[in-house]
Amino acid sequence: MSSGLSRRAVLRAFVPASPEETLVRVASIGASCVEAKGVSCRRCGEVCDENAIRFVPLAGGRAAPVLNPTMCSGCGECLAPCPVSAITLLARDTALLARETARLETHA
């Protein structure tokens, strides 16, 4: 018997509900994304109204999704369409700190 809940309604239980909450979160794309393995997908970019995800071409016809944390509103709309659950929502402070740490290590 069906619960009557849509997939989006179920997702809503796990993502921020108010604009205030979305501002403290940001999406993060993990290594399981299929684009970097040569499989065309790009669903996350298609559903992002903020155009926060762009795809950078790689060798061999592959592409890498690049998320702009400044443009990401943390709405969570890109989570459900991802076929491999590669996208998560992180606390914005934590995500930006990790990004800055990685940048500093790259230039050390």
Ligand code: SF4
């Ligand atoms: S969380 Fe929302 S704004 Fe951020 S990348 Fe996903 S769809 Fe775009």
Ligand code: SF4
């Ligand atoms: S929806 Fe998921 S698998 Fe598809 S391009 Fe985006 S992160 Fe990669």
